[in-house]
Amino acid sequence: MKSDSRRQGVMDFLMEAGTASVEDLAARFGVSKMTVHRDLDELEESGFLRKVRGGASIQPSGLFESDFRYRQKQAVGEKQRLAAAAVAMIEPGQTVIIDDGSTAGGIAADLADLRPLTVISNNLAVIQDLAGVGGITLIALGGQYSKKFHGFFGLLAEETLKSLRADVAFLSSSAIHGSSAFHQDQEVVQTKRLMMAAAGRKYLLVDHGKFGRTALHFLTDLTAFDAVFTGSELGQPVRDELEATGVSLTIVDGKE
Structure with a gap:
């Protein structure tokens, strides 16, 4: 899976789950934990999520709730x-x-x-x-x-x-x-x-x-x-x- 498609997949999963661990994301997308960390770093820098200890979260925050993909599902x-x-x-x-x-x-x-x-x-x-x-x-x-x-x-x-x-x-x-x-x-x-x-x-x-x-x-x-x-x-x-x-x-x- 290409990096853009994988990162989109990470966001789609987080829109449903709210939070996810690095281990879960690595297993879900068949990549290393290092790759997951890089994906999460880029998504966090773009303002789509925030990294937490051992994983990532999009809740609760008006900043992350402003994402169009999140709003579409509410x-x-x-x-x-x-x-x-x-x-x-x-x-x-x-x-x-x-x-x-x-x-x-x-x-x-x-x-x-x-x-x-x-x-x-x-x-x-x-x-x-x-x-x-x-x-x-x-x-x-x-x-x-x-x-x-x-x-x-x-x-x-x-x-x-x-x-x-x-x-x-x-x-x-x-x-x-x-x-x-x-x-x-x-x-x-x-x-x-x-x-x-x-x-x-x-x-x-x-x-x-x-x-x-x-x-x-x-x-x-x-x-x-x-x-x-x-x-x-x-x-x-x-x-x-x-x-x-x-x-x-x-x-x-x-x-x-």
């Missing part, structure tokens, strides 16, 4: 419900912005019935899903690719967003503390803010597990969104507190 059912509900905010012929978030990115799978549409995104998963789809005019934001966030960021993406205007934007955030949204990466925050500025209507899609958490950088107050979509798993006390501050909550029921 609250999958709830995220699908949120994306399906949010699509009702779109009408054929509109221009839609979708950010790098795994929750907002889930909207792409539900856009076929709303064609024609123009979709603007820096989310590589969205770009790959919609590339070549009939009736979808796709504007892929350029910039520097981030493996961690599986999207494009930086000056090129930011300058492009400043020159565009959309009907609606769908965003995600990694943490909701009080009535504010936060994110751990300042460059991602800047891109999300420009997406909000470029759109007439703005919606935030966050699963219930994001509430009561915080991250390093303030993104925006939740009142900046026309609606915040979340699952019915969110406790009633939290709902009441948010609505008391003027946040427009859209609760998506999980019942069939």
Whole structure:
């Protein structure tokens, strides 16, 4: 197995297990402990995991939870419900912005019935899903690719967003503390803010597990969104507190 494929395999395994010992990884991938240590050193340097005594871990930390592969596997059912509900905010012929978030990115799978549409995104998963789809005019934001966030960021993406205007934007955030949204990466925050500025209507899609958490950088107050979509798993006390501050909550029921 080539080193890149093996390291991807290590990350995939850690996404499921949370932690693993060097011995287990060496046996799993049929390599020496020395090779495993080299793999873990490189992955740690890239910010994907942290080495611990005798192995590696990706929990618990907002830094490691920000990895796109980790986020894709969290609250999958709830995220699908949120994306399906949010699509009702779109009408054929509109221009839609979708950010790098795994929750907002889930909207792409539900856009076929709303064609024609123009979709603007820096989310590589969205770009790959919609590339070549009939009736979808796709504007892929350029910039520097981030493996961690599986999207494009930086000056090129930011300058492009400043020159565009959309009907609606769908965003995600990694943490909701009080009535504010936060994110751990300042460059991602800047891109999300420009997406909000470029759109007439703005919606935030966050699963219930994001509430009561915080991250390093303030993104925006939740009142900046026309609606915040979340699952019915969110406790009633939290709902009441948010609505008391003027946040427009859209609760998506999980019942069939």
